Amino acid sequence: MATVELKKLRKANHPLARAIRSLTPMSTFFREFVKHPAMIGSVIPSSPALVRATLAPVDWSSARLFVEYGPGVGTFTRPVLEMLRPDAMLLSIDTNRDFVRYLNADIADVRFRAVHGSAADVRKIIAEHGFTEADYILSGLPFSTLPSGVGELIAAETEAALRPGGAFLVYQYSNYMRKILYPCFARVEQGFEWLNIPPCRIFWSYKEEALAKAA
Ligand SMILES: C[S@@+](CC[C@H](N)C(=O)[O-])C[C@H]1O[C@@H](n2cnc3c(N)ncnc32)[C@H](O)[C@@H]1O
Structure with missing residues (x-):
């Protein structure tokens, strides 16, 4: 046509x-x-139930910069934009050029930019877009199939890129994430979503200041 x-x-x-x-x-x-089976890590996109559960703790009124790793075709990207403040920004970072091109062509929203790059460079990428820190970082990365050491590096860079009290939201099929998140974040909460293929673990990790406030 x-x-x-x-x-x-x-x-x-x-x-x-x-x-x-x-x-x-x-x-x-x-x-x-x-x-690219190892880089994509999943044969179908995440389910709406997984999207809802992963984003449930987000305080949308305070989110000015929301970062997404591994948006793929935008399964989380569109729901995030529906909830995001009109003056906020969503930066979605993916190593796959075709996904980045597809998202930038398909999503016409001044608050959105898909960036070709690695999550390991998150601090450089947010600085290039005029920000010093992110309120939330969401990850769809296949951590267990990333090259050795890359997952640990991404977790450390993510913690450094978040504002105090900011959160790292991760959905993942295996329990592998625990050993990556626990050394970097003082508080890690866990959930599980059955309505996804396959059923999926969710980790919400908070940067230090949230603990001081909650105490
Ligand atoms: C399982 S897909 C997630 C797709 C989508 N978020 C979903 O939930 O349906 C994983 C994505 O991570 C991307 N990816 C893999 N390694 C990456 C890295 N180091 N930095 C950024 N994106 C990466 C892949 O290109 C792919 O788009």
């Missing part, structure tokens, strides 16, 4: 345009999984 016709259908919110739209993220995700 010609691009111009598809754009017209999209504008009119035509059922055909909606059907094509829902197929595109799935097929993009699957194609990238076939190309």
Whole structure:
């Protein structure tokens, strides 16, 4: 179908345009999984139930900079933008150029930018966008299949990039995350979401000041 016709259908919110739209993220995700299985780490995107549970503790009124690692086709990205303040920003960092291109083309929102890069460079990336610290950092990274040492480096860089009291939100299929998060964060809370393929662990890790405030 010609691009111009598809754009017209999209504008009119035509059922055909909606059907094509829902197929595109799935097929993009699957194609990238076939190309880079270890980097993608999962054959299908996260479920709406996992998205809801992972984001449940976020205080949206205080979030000015929200960072996302490994957005893929934007399963979390769109719900985050729905909740984010009008004057806040979402930076989504992915090592996969095709996902970054897809997200920047598909999401027209002045509060959003997909950045090609590694989560290990989070401090440099947020500085390049005019920020000194993030309120929340969300991770969809496949930590257990990352090269040796990279997970530990990303956890340390994340803690350094968060504001005092800020939180690192991680969903992960294995318990591997515990040994990476515990040395970096003073408080780590855990949850579990059955309604996902496969069922998934959730870790909410808080930077120091939250403890002092809560005490
Ligand atoms: C399992 S997918 C998550 C997709 C999506 N967030 C979801 O929940 O459906 C993992 C993503 O992490 C990205 N990734 C892997 N290593 C990365 C790194 N070091 N920095 C940033 N993104 C990375 C992959 O390219 C992929 O998009």
